[in-house]
Amino acid sequence: MANSPSGDSLISRVVRILETFDTDRSSRSISDIARRTGLPASTTHRLVGELAEYGLLERDERGNVHVGMRLWELAMRGSQALRLRQIATPFMEDVQAKVRQHTQLAVLEDDEALFIERLSDRNSGANITRIAGRLPLHASSSGLVLLAYGEHELQQRVLDGPLVPRSAETIVDPDALRVKLAEIRSLGHAIAPGYIAPESTGIAVPVRVPGGAVLAALSVVLPREETRHESTILLLKAAAQGMSQAMRAQQSISH
Amino acid sequence: MANSPSGDSLISRVVRILETFDTDRSSRSISDIARRTGLPASTTHRLVGELAEYGLLERDERGNVHVGMRLWELAMRGSQALRLRQIATPFMEDVQAKVRQHTQLAVLEDDEALFIERLSDRNSGANITRIAGRLPLHASSSGLVLLAYGEHELQQRVLDGPLVPRSAETIVDPDALRVKLAEIRSLGHAIAPGYIAPESTGIAVPVRVPGGAVLAALSVVLPREETRHESTILLLKAAAQGMSQAMRAQQSISH
Missing domain, CATH: 3.30.450.40 (GAF domain)
Incomplete structure (x- = not known):
């Protein structure tokens, strides 16, 4: 389902994107995320865009990405x-x-x-x-x-x-x-x-x-x-x- | 990208699944999730399975599903x-x-x-x-x-x-x-x-x-x-x- 040509699933790619954030580094540029996940820049851009659409990631005024309050809410409340x-x-x-x-x-x-x-x-x-x-x-x-x-x-x-x-x-x-x-x-x-x-x-x-x-x-x-x-x-x-x-x-x- | 015939994206379906859990109801059966999200049973089963593979959801011994500690960790740490x-x-x-x-x-x-x-x-x-x-x-x-x-x-x-x-x-x-x-x-x-x-x-x-x-x-x-x-x-x-x-x-x- 929704597998890329390299065979990894969309969910695995989302997990890889989320894994790039931690307490010391809660904000990253899209190119930084692409480099750390090994995903193509275009794929990273599209996926970050879609995750941001649902509030799971958020972008600040400089275009940097961070984990969205909505993801925290969904993960936390249940x-x-x-x-x-x-x-x-x-x-x-x-x-x-x-x-x-x-x-x-x-x-x-x-x-x-x-x-x-x-x-x-x-x-x-x-x-x-x-x-x-x-x-x-x-x-x-x-x-x-x-x-x-x-x-x-x-x-x-x-x-x-x-x-x-x-x-x-x-x-x-x-x-x-x-x-x-x-x-x-x-x-x-x-x-x-x-x-x-x-x-x-x-x-x-x-x-x-x-x-x-x-x-x-x-x-x-x-x-x-x-x-x-x-x-x-x-x-x-x-x-x-x-x-x-x-x-x-x-x-x-x-x- | 990864859109179903009805046009909703995979990420929107994942969000709908996560939204079925809350503090009062932290554990649900797959059929319950399917009913509440309006997703077909087979789609729900497959998606829950894939989310569970990455620890984002977890299943207990009775097959009930709850939000995984891994999702909490990813959402929380950044x-x-x-x-x-x-x-x-x-x-x-x-x-x-x-x-x-x-x-x-x-x-x-x-x-x-x-x-x-x-x-x-x-x-x-x-x-x-x-x-x-x-x-x-x-x-x-x-x-x-x-x-x-x-x-x-x-x-x-x-x-x-x-x-x-x-x-x-x-x-x-x-x-x-x-x-x-x-x-x-x-x-x-x-x-x-x-x-x-x-x-x-x-x-x-x-x-x-x-x-x-x-x-x-x-x-x-x-x-x-x-x-x-x-x-x-x-x-x-x-x-x-x-x-x-x-x-x-x-x-x-x-x-």
């Missing part, structure tokens, strides 16, 4: 991310009010941790995480939780590597990672000191759907010198349990 | 909504910490107020607003601010009506609305007591880009019996000013 975020935010705020650093929520997506919410204090320490940004499963505390409670096939894919280091302290040895995952399952939390960045420690716990499966990871990022790990873990576990109970309450309303 | 939200959230939290009801941020989209963020207290009063939800310009306090500072053509379209009532107190007379808009511009804030729902009062102020144009409306929703209007307006104005200054600071960094 999304699981929004539902999960709405359940999670009050509990995340409880954590954030005490920890006053960064409190974040991640889900598993394409073998990576995708962050769907982050609360930060204006004076919080360094943190690389971004909303709608991703981190590797083996390197981030959230990713380690999602991996530890993930399917066997997922663990095997990640352990088969390559385990790319994000810092000097990232676990890159499969045997050491296997031990770490067992430890996370046994303790019910993950601590990742300096695995992503030398100056930060991530601490994460699983968030379970009522019934048991792990749906998300709730985490905080502390400055490395901060040693309130035990109290942080207790706060995170209480918040994760609150989220599960709120999901259960919502299920019982909708039935 | 979006103006996320940028604006990230600038606005700390200031919204300052308001929320004092008012402890609902604090919300809206932008103008297709002659309606589109809400891109909402903070609520667990004990807040009633509020119909939702993230990625919309309200009419003439009925909501945020909408009235966006309308009062909007272009002349926008005001004319809205004043030409129909001005549909959302409650017994919604302004539906064009002359009365014109007076209200002049009052908002003169005071620098909008108060909408019971215009949307009899039990709530919306209070909104404009958020300006550095330089002057109104980019968004910042609002709170109070229970009708709550009369702290003056102090709320001062809080909102201080927060809106903080947002403009933060935008200016960000601009100077990126140049």
Whole structure:
């Protein structure tokens, strides 16, 4: 359907265009989009024009293109991310009010941790995480939780590597990672000191759907010198349990 | 390009499919989607399949379809909504910490107020607003601010009506609305007591880009019996000013 001579579908080309935008680069020229997608200039021009017609992309006065508010609206209003975020935010705020650093929520997506919410204090320490940004499963505390409670096939894919280091302290040895995952399952939390960045420690716990499966990871990022790990873990576990109970309450309303 | 015999483009059909999902109905069967979009069942099946292949839609174990996390990610990470939200959230939290009801941020989209963020207290009063939800310009306090500072053509379209009532107190007379808009511009804030729902009062102020144009409306929703209007307006104005200054600071960094 609607395939180009090279065999890629229209939808794949639209995805490639959307992939050229990110938090650091939210606006691009059409020629820039063509270059990055590898699509012919005429195709890019036509597709951007059609996407703009429906408000999925928007063009500014200089002709630069950015993601349209309409696409955000369509993607957001029915999304699981929004539902999960709405359940999670009050509990995340409880954590954030005490920890006053960064409190974040991640889900598993394409073998990576995708962050769907982050609360930060204006004076919080360094943190690389971004909303709608991703981190590797083996390197981030959230990713380690999602991996530890993930399917066997997922663990095997990640352990088969390559385990790319994000810092000097990232676990890159499969045997050491296997031990770490067992430890996370046994303790019910993950601590990742300096695995992503030398100056930060991530601490994460699983968030379970009522019934048991792990749906998300709730985490905080502390400055490395901060040693309130035990109290942080207790706060995170209480918040994760609150989220599960709120999901259960919502299920019982909708039935 | 890729037009069906009826002349609608593939992208328009994708948009129609995405439009069937919302906060109340985040999961639908394929036959339900076909019925609501008016697309043939076979077309719907094929399109949903292709969108699912790229993760833009997802199917659960019962075959029901929902908006995919990947679409959320693509729409979110480059979006103006996320940028604006990230600038606005700390200031919204300052308001929320004092008012402890609902604090919300809206932008103008297709002659309606589109809400891109909402903070609520667990004990807040009633509020119909939702993230990625919309309200009419003439009925909501945020909408009235966006309308009062909007272009002349926008005001004319809205004043030409129909001005549909959302409650017994919604302004539906064009002359009365014109007076209200002049009052908002003169005071620098909008108060909408019971215009949307009899039990709530919306209070909104404009958020300006550095330089002057109104980019968004910042609002709170109070229970009708709550009369702290003056102090709320001062809080909102201080927060809106903080947002403009933060935008200016960000601009100077990126140049």
